[in-house]
Amino acid sequence: MAKHPRGNRKLIRAINRSAVLNSIKTYGPVSRTEVARITGLSAATISGITSDLISSGLVFEKEAGDSSGGRRPILLALNPRGGFVIGLKLAETNITTALTDLEASVIIKDTCQLEGHSFQNVVDCIVKSVSALIAKSEISEDLLLGVGIGLAGIIDANSGVLRHSPIFGWRDVPLKATLQKRLDVPVYVDNDVNTLTITEQWFGAGQGVENFLTVTIGRGVGLGIVIHGKLYHGAGGGAGEFGHTVLDPEGQRCDCGKRGCLETFVADPWLLKQAITSYAQASPSVKIRNIEALVELAERGEPLATSIFEKAGDALARALANLINVLSPQLIIISGEGLRAGELLFKPMNAAINSYVMPGLIEDTEIRIDLWDDDAWARGAAGLVLRELFESPIHHEPARIIA
Numbered sequence: 001m002a003k004h005p006r007g008n009r010k011l012i013r014a015i016n017r018s019a020v021l022n023s024i025k026t027y028g029p030v031s032r033t034e035v036a037r038i039t040g041l042s043a044a045t046i047s048g049i050t051s052d053l054i055s056s057g058l059v060f061e062k063e064a065g066d067s068s069g070g071r072r073p074i075l076l077a078l079n080p081r082g083g084f085v086i087g088l089k090l091a092e093t094n095i096t097t098a099l100t101d102l103e104a105s106v107i108i109k110d111t112c113q114l115e116g117h118s119f120q121n122v123v124d125c126i127v128k129s130v131s132a133l134i135a136k137s138e139i140s141e142d143l144l145l146g147v148g149i150g151l152a153g154i155i156d157a158n159s160g161v162l163r164h165s166p167i168f169g170w171r172d173v174p175l176k177a178t179l180q181k182r183l184d185v186p187v188y189v190d191n192d193v194n195t196l197t198i199t200e201q202w203f204g205a206g207q208g209v210e211n212f213l214t215v216t217i218g219r220g221v222g223l224g225i226v227i228h229g230k231l232y233h234g235a236g237g238g239a240g241e242f243g244h245t246v247l248d249p250e251g252q253r254c255d256c257g258k259r260g261c262l263e264t265f266v267a268d269p270w271l272l273k274q275a276i277t278s279y280a281q282a283s284p285s286v287k288i289r290n291i292e293a294l295v296e297l298a299e300r301g302e303p304l305a306t307s308i309f310e311k312a313g314d315a316l317a318r319a320l321a322n323l324i325n326v327l328s329p330q331l332i333i334i335s336g337e338g339l340r341a342g343e344l345l346f347k348p349m350n351a352a353i354n355s356y357v358m359p360g361l362i363e364d365t366e367i368r369i370d371l372w373d374d375d376a377w378a379r380g381a382a383g384l385v386l387r388e389l390f391e392s393p394i395h396h397e398p399a400r401i402i403a
Contacts, residue, residue: 016041020049021058021078022390029062029075050076057082057143058102058389078102083145083389084137086130087382089192090122090151092167097129098378099137104203104386106375108137117168123175127182146185148384149175150192150377152220156237157190163237166255188384192377193240194231196335197224199383201231202390205333205368212331213323215242217316217338217345221263225327243267245322247315265315268338275308291340298344309341313348320349321356324365335370 019039024030027038036046053059059082062075080101089096098109112129115121130147153165160176179187190198197214200206206214206226214224221243225232232239243263244256251260252270264270268291275288282304288294297305320332338345346369354362 016045017049017052018391020046021053024050024053024059024076025078025390028077030077031073031075033073035076080105082143084139084143085145085148085382085385086133087148087150087195087378087380087384088126088129089377089381090126090149090167095122095125095129096378097133098375098382099133099139100379100382100386102386102389104199104379104383106379108133109375109378110136119168119170119173119178122168123178123182126179130183144185145389146385147179147183147187148195148381149179149187149189150195150381150384151189152192152222154236154238154241155189155191157188157194157233158237160187160189162189186385186388188388190384191222191224191237191240192380193222193224194233195380195384196376197226197380198231198387199380200224200333200335200370201226201229202383202386205370206331209331211327211329212333213327213329214333214335215320215323216336217266217334218268218336220267221319222336223323227327242319242323245319247318262315262319266312266319266338271308271312275305278304278308295341295344298341306344309344310348312341313345314352316345317349317352318356320367321353324361325358328361329365332365332367333370334367335372335376337372339369339372 016039019041020035023035023038027034032043032046032050035041035050036043039046050059054061058079059076060079062077080103083102084107085100087098087100093114095112095114096109097112098106100106110129110133112125112132114125126149134141134144151162151165152167154163155161156163160174162170162173162175164171176187176189193214193216196216197206200212200214201209206212209226210229212226216222223240223242225239234240243266244254244258244261246258246260247262247265248260252264253259254261254264272288272291272294275294279286279288286297288297294305294308298309323329323332350367353367
C-alpha cells in the first residue's frame with residue numbers, strides 16, 4: 001500500500017484539528033461523540049486531537065451533560081482565555097491596538113500617536129505599542145498567538161507585502177516580514193476592510209453565510225467580499241476598491257485622480273467638503289467644522305444639510321444595487337464610522353435601492369446595518385490571527401499551505 005508523503009499527513013492532521021476545534025467553537029459545550037458525528041472522524045482521532053487541544057489550553061472539559069441512560073458524557077468547550085491575539089489598526093495619525101481573547105472580545109486597548117510616516121517610524125511605533133499592551137495586560141507572552149494588522153491600501157495578504165498605501169505613500173514594503181523579525185511572533189497583514197469582514201465571518205453577522213459583502217463607509221468607502229465561504233482578495237490583493245468605482249465621470253476629482261468616484265458622493269471628507277462649499281454660498285454665517293456638526297444640523301431638519309445626506313444615500317443605493325446585480329450576495333453588512341449619520345443616510349438609501357436593482361434579485365439579499373464602536377477596526381485586525389487558528393488549511397491559498 002502506498003504511503004502518504006509526510007507533507008500530506010501533516011496537512012491532513014491540520015485539517016482534522018481545525019474541524020474538531022471549529023465544531024467545539026460552534027456547538028460547544030459538546031461531547032466527543034457529537035464532535036465525531038459532526039466531523040465524521042473516528043473516535044480514536046477525536047480522542048487524540050481533543051487531548052492535544054486540552055493540553056494546549058485551547059479547550060477545556062466541562063461538567064457532564066445529560067445522560068440518555070448510560071454514562072453521562074463529558075462536554076468540551078472553547079477556552080476563550082486559552083490564548084490571546086493583538087490587533088492593530090494603522091490610521092493616518094495613530095495606531096489603535098487591542099488585545100482580544102479567542103472569541104474576539106476586547107480585553108484591553110491603547111492608542112499610540114505616530115511621530116512620522118516613514119516606514120521605520122511606523123514599524124517602531126507598532127513594536128512599541130505591542131510591547132506596551134502586553135505589559136499593561138500582564139498576560140504571559142507565550143499565550144500571545146500572533147499580531148494582526150489592518151490598514152488602508154492594496155496588500156498582498158499572502159506575502160504580507162504592502163503594495164500601495166495611499167495614507168503613507170509606501171510601495172512594495174515587506175511589512176509582515178519586518179515585524180515578524182522584530183516581534184518574534186506570527187504577524188498577519190491585510191486591508192482593514194478585509195479584517196472586518198473576516199471577523200464578521202467568524203464571530204459576527206457573517207457566521208454561516210456562504211456569500212456576503214461588508215461595505216464600510218467613513219473616511220473612505222471599502223468592500224470585503226466572501227464567496228463560497230472564502231475571502232476574495234483578487235489577483236494581487238486589490239479586490240474591494242469599491243470607493244473608486246465611478247458613478248459620474250464628470251463629477252468631482254477624487255484623490256485617486258479619477259472623477260466622480262463613489263467616495264466623492266458618500267465618504268465623510270467629501271460630504272464635509274460639499275457642506276462647507278454649499279454653506280459658504282447659501283449661509284456664510286454657518287460654519288461647518290466637522291462631520292459631526294453636519295449630522296447635527298441635518299438632525300435638526302436644516303434643509304441644506306438634509307439634502308447632502310439624501311444625495312449621498314441615493315448614490316450609495318446605486319452603488320449597492322450594482323453589487324447586488326453583479327454578485328447577488330445573501331447578505332450585505334454596512335459598517336464603519338459613517339454609520340453616525342444613521343437614518344439621514346440610510347432612509348434615502350433604502351427608499352431608492354429597489355429602483356436600481358434588477359427585478360427579482362433584491363429579495364435574495366439582506367442589507368444589515370451593523371453596530372459600530374471604536375474597537376471595531378482593531379478587533380477586526382485581531383480576526384486575522386483568529387482565522388489562522390480556526391480556518392481549515394484547505395481554504396488557504398496554495399502558497400500558505402506549502403509554507
